[in-house]
Amino acid sequence: MKNENTKTRYSDSELKEFQLLIEDKIRMAREELGELTAALSSSNSNGDDAAIAGKTLEDGSATYEKEQNTQLAARQKKFIEQLEAALIRIHNKTYGICRETGRIIPAERLRAVPHTTLSMEAKLKQAS
Numbered sequence: 001m002k003n004e005n006t007k008t009r010y011s012d013s014e015l016k017e018f019q020l021l022i023e024d025k026i027r028m029a030r031e032e033l034g035e036l037t038a039a040l041s042s043s044n045s046n047g048d049d050a051a052i053a054g055k056t057l058e059d060g061s062a063t064y065e066k067e068q069n070t071q072l073a074a075r076q077k078k079f080i081e082q083l084e085a086a087l088i089r090i091h092n093k094t095y096g097i098c099r100e101t102g103r104i105i106p107a108e109r110l111r112a113v114p115h116t117t118l119s120m121e122a123k124l125k126q127a128s
Helices: 012-053 057-091 107-112 120-127
Strands: none
Touching: 012 057, 012 107
16 A cells, blocks of 8 residues: 555545445434434424413523524534535545645544545644
């Protein structure tokens, strides 16, 4: 196997490894999204009962929790979309190539952040 500094792309077997990792992350993310959606649905039915009983301090807490769950669900949907885009890049054999530098992103980074499109070098330049 070539050194990652001289590679121009990941091999088909390496891409398959990343594909399995990403598919597993998508499955877990969808499960979590389902739980968040269920929590939002149940909080909606509880909110009706609270409206009948009158406003209390708990209403504010319930509203805050619902907003938090809504934000988490939106973030989870975006994460799933990013992972699905990574699967497309695997299919196109462009996965793991930094969109800024054009060099291969180290496998360790891809295992930690499988939907990334930037190497650490490019990410740090972007932050500064």
